[in-house]
Structures are given as structure tokens and as C-alpha cells.
Amino acid sequence: MKIPAVLIVILAILIGTLPYFFNCQYDGKALTLENGRQVPMKCYWTAQASLAVAVPLLVVGLLIAFSRQKETLRALALVGAILGIMVILLPTRLIGVCQHPGASCNLVMKPALIFAGSLVISVSLVGLVISRRSVE
């Protein structure tokens, strides 16, 4: 289970950091309200939420690396897969990104989160299968 654990840790770091650099707020763009006040766009909140999902995912990866009990590994792999689904849902359904197809959140953040989320799900499922053979 060392390799899946390392992969999950790497992916969690990417999920937590990448959206921070590829959102419209970081590019200096914001929504201007009628009263002139500027507020962050949707993608900024997706980036914040990604960080909130990445931290528990990182912990899951570290726990998988150091756990030896079959049941624990199985439970951690399941949690990893669910967090992977959340990573995909954040930019696609739960919060979303900006409308403009040329914005950095659409060009990089959204595809990167979907790609990383899919990898987290796949690696967690592989981990789930491997955990069936792990020694208690």
C-alpha cells in the first residue's frame, strides 16, 4: 500500500495548491457589484473548498502509508474515493467556476481538479483491492 499512499499524498498536495494559483482572484479579476464593491468570483471559493478537501485527503494518504490493519486500510481507501468524488464535484456541480471559457479557472483549475479527482478515485479503488490481501 506504499505506492497508492504516496500517490494520494502527491495528488492531495496538487489539489490543495494548484487552484490557489489558477483562479480569477489570483489573476486580479473580481465581480463588481452595483454599489461598486468588488467580490471574488465563484472559482475563488472553489479554490478555497479544494484546500478544505485536500487536507483530509493528505491525512488519509499518510494514514494509509502507516496503517497495516486490513479494515483500517479498507476504510481509508473508501474515504479517499469519496474525497476524490468531492474534488470532481466542487468545480462541476457544488460551486463551479467562471463562465468565460478563456479564464484560467476554466483552462487549468477545473480540468486539473477533475483529472486529479479521477486519479484519487482510481488509486483509492486499487488500494481497496490491495487491502484485501494485506496482512493484519
Next chain:
Amino acid sequence: MTLLQLAWKNVVGSAFRSWIVFLCVLVVTALLFSTVLVIRGAQDSLRLVQQRLGADVVVVPEGTETQVETALLMGQPVAVWMPRENLDRIAGIPGVAIVTPQLYLASLANAPCCSAEMFLMAFDPQTDFTITPWLSQNLGHELGLGEAIGGSDVFVPYGEENIRIYGYEIDLSGNLERTGTGLDTALFFTFETAREVAQVSRTKAVRPLEIPSDSISAALARVVPGADPRLVALQIVHDVPGVAAIPSSGLFQTFHRQISGLLRSVLAILGITSVLSLVLVGLVFSMAANERRRETGVMRALGATHGAVLRSLLAEAIILAFGGGITGILLAALAIYLFRNLIVLSLGLSFLFPSFPSLVALGGGGLVLALAGVTLAVLPPALRTCRQDPAVAMRE
């Protein structure tokens, strides 16, 4: 125990070796497959734009060929003009069946009078043969004053009812199918609407939209059946001063050359990477075969034939190549699909993701290549192992 079960036990039993072979195949297959997808997608996209334009000859002001091609492919706004009277001259050339004018305009960036910076294309509905047939098929009516049709990526901004161009509210009637080019972010409307926008822009826009009178940006011509578009293009250049005529076969040649150049350099790098990876796979299996000489000696002593030992080693390699190949192809396809817009912007190429059947065919080809490559790399150490004398092998 069957041959496959034996091979699978060996794969699981030597996890480190298996991971190395698996990752080598995965990386090489993913790189090769993604390169083929990008090149294929760029070629498909160019073909689709040529079909969408539907013109046999495109006539533009002399010296602006590349600018116009870039505008059509990458959606970069362009301002080129030639006299409208050229239309009559082109129409009078033998071999020309129909000719239609187009205006190429651009909205303003970061201006409150424009929703977004866009490439705007105005056409004459009376003679147009590029947008109008699509309109009658999909919308059921022609575009009226103040109406527009957008590329696949054009949308009405959130919270608004229309698209604002130079302070003029344009009603988005529908979207064209995706082409993977700049046309996906372009807005198409009639000459009448263009003139109306120019009129309104004088009072409502940060900067007025200037359309020189009696000028057009390009003329698209269709030739009569049997006429050679290249000869007609030559005749147009000869008879109409100050224009360049590009036959459809010569359109986007700069981009075709760019794709060919990219293909050559990437394939050279990938060729070297593939050979090195296959050598590594061969070495790993050679080391594994040496480690397992006693094991294969015992198998031979128990009655296994040369062929059975060879098949078990090859089955092991094929399992790893299959797993690595499939994973590499799936990852590459997913990555290219998700990052397609970024690829278009970074490489400066138009790109259209291949259809599912074409994707499956390309993936199948990639997998066969991966399996063949790994089998070839593993064959020499496998042959050496199965040919050795069992008694000698067991003693060592």
C-alpha cells in the same frame, strides 16, 4: 495452475520489477497516444473549418492571408479591407458560380460597452452559403436585425439577457457546433446588424465601430462544377488588383506546416524515449530471468517444455504491457480531453477531440504497439532462459 495464473503470481511476487515495467509502458504509451491525439485533433479541426467555410476560393486583401487565416483559426480579431467592387469583378470571372462578401470586426476588450472581446463576422444573407444553410436547417429562419448566432463557446453573460457589442444589445439566437477553432468564440450576424451596431456605437460605445464605406474584408467564392479552384484563384489574382486568392486546398498551409514540424520534432523525441524504455524493460526482464534460472530449471526438470517456459515469461510481460498500455491510453485521453482548451492556447493550434470510434481505433493501435514493443524487448532474455540446460540452471 494455468499459464496465466503462473504469470500473474510472478507479476505479484516481484512487485518492484512489475511496477518498473508497468510505469515504463504507461509513460511511453501515454506520451505517444497524447501526441497522436493532438496532431489528429489539429488536422480534424482544420478539415472541419474548411468544410464549414464551404468556399472553393477565399479572396482577401493582398498580404493579409496569414492574418485572415489566424483570425479564422484562432479567433484573433483582424481589420482588413478591400473595395466592395471587387465582388463584381470576381463574379465575372469564368468558373466562379457564386461569390459572397464578409466583414471581419472585433468587439472591445475590458470596455463596459462590450460583454467580451470577440471576433465578429458579418455576412450578406442574400448570397451567403456558409452560415445561412446551417440557419435554415437548425433555426428554421434567417437572422433578423439585432440577432446573431454564436460559436459553440459564445454565451450570454450571467444576469444579462443579451450580448452587448459597442453598446448595442444583440440577441443570441443559437450556437454553432464545435470546431475546435477560433470560430467557436466568434459571433456571426448580418451586414444590416453590423451597420446598426456601427450607428449605435457612435453614441453608446467607448470607441465607435468603424466600417469603411463600400469595403469588405473577404470574399468567398464557389466555382462551377468541373472548374479547378486553383486555376480560378490564379485568374482572380490576375484580373483583380490588390487581392490574394487562396484555393481551399491551399488554406491554412502555415498551420499544416506548423503541425508537420511539431509532429517531426515530437516523434523524434518520443522515438528515443520509446527505444530507451524498451531497452530498460528488456534489461529488467533479463535480470529477472537470471534470478529465476533455478526456478525455470526446476520447471524444465518437472517436464515443462521450452515453449511452456517461454510462454510463461511472455505472458508475464504481456500482462504488464496490457495493464500499463490501457492505463496510459486512458490517462492520456482523459488529460487531453480535459485540457483541450489549454492546448489550443498554448500551442497556437486549433484542436477538435476525435470522435469515440476514432478514439477507440487509435487506442487499439496504441495498445497493439505497446504489446508488440514489450514482447520484442522481452523475447531475447526469455529465449535465452528457456534454452538453458535444466541441470546447469538448477546447479547455479
